[in-house]
Amino acid sequence: MNQGSQTASLILLILPLVLIGFMLWSARRRQRTLADFSASLQVGEEVVTTSGIFGRITEVEDDRVRLEAAPGVVLTLDRRAIGAKVAPGGDVTTDTDGRD
Secondary structure (H helix, E strand, O other): HHHHHHHHHHHHHHHHHHHHHHHHHHHHHHHHHHHHHHHHOOOOOOOEEEOOOOOEEEEEEEOOOEEEEEEEEEEEEEEEEEEEEOOOOOEEEOHHOOOO
């Protein structure tokens, strides 16, 4: 084997490892961002769920939130079901994707 083909073979071996490493790093970063977002939820905040239900948080427990979707209609949801916060002007801020 000559030097050029050895280099190409080495690149073909290393490239998939680099790609897998990047994908794992990206997944961990996304998971950390989602965990931080979930931990930041507070009573009184307007939010939208991942299924599109808008409401105001009325109670925060360990892994659950209570969301008032309409007057007198309170839903109990897993924290992970909250997809984004709603800004005072009604704009949805997607803190979870880093693109506000």
